[in-house]
Amino acid sequence: MAGHINTHDLSRDETYIVSESSSVFGGTGGVGDDGEGDAPAVFMCGKCRRPVGDSLSWAGSDDRRNEILLKRVNENIVIGKEHFVSSKRQELGCLVRDLSCGGCGLTLGLVYTSTPKALDYKRSLFCFSVEHLESYVLGSGGQQVAALSREDRPVTFEYQEDVEQQITKIKSLAVTIGQRLLEIEVDLQCKSEN
CATH class of the missing domain: 2.170.150.20 (Peptide methionine sulfoxide reductase.)
Structure with a gap:
């Protein structure tokens, strides 16, 4: 009003x-x-x-x-x-x-x-x-907040930034895991050749 x-x-x-x-x-x-x-x-x-x-x-x-x-x-x-x-x-x-x-x-x-x-x-x-x-x-106690699942939540700038940070962390973790697997694979190949 x-x-x-x-x-x-x-x-x-x-x-x-x-x-x-x-x-x-x-x-x-x-x-x-x-x-x-x-x-x-x-x-x-x-x-x-x-x-x-x-x-x-x-x-x-x-x-x-x-x-x-x-x-x-x-x-x-x-x-x-x-x-x-x-x-x-x-x-x-x-x-x-x-x-x-x-x-x-x-x-x-x-x-x-x-x-x-x-x-x-x-x-x-x-x-x-x-x-x-x-x-x-206005604001009386009978009001309810909509319970939205993660899939139904609107995408906001704050939410988007949070998701981008999580994706960056996941990418970094995937690269680290990939490098570690490569090292293990090379190690296993060296042992099998000997």
Whole structure:
């Protein structure tokens, strides 16, 4: 995730962060108790598994509403064209737009375009419902290294140099053995003539 090409970006100069704590769905990239930083996570649609964003654009989380907030998402997110007033009791007066997956159409969350003061921290952020997302942490323990036999390994410069050194040693050994056999053969011929 080096950069975001063709991304939606609704971030503002000032962003309120609800929670920067690490969770199953990302983190801030801070240092944990073990001294190592959190690995980046990729967030995917819970239905079709298309990637929709990553933890490099993390803005926080709202544990009470079971949401994560991102500053940017990729081109797999479709932002609804129509604004509507949120019908949730705790969000009365909020003007929002749907966020849906560009692959399967599943509604994944909301973008708040107008909020009361208590919800200003959500304005212009991509708010995803955790129950509609899957996540994948880069470098997670479930990964396996392919066990390649010597015949299946790709030829690299280091490998090629190693093979050439071994061939040179084998040639030198073969020449030495050949010379020794020649000496033995000459010795045997001399003994048989006498």
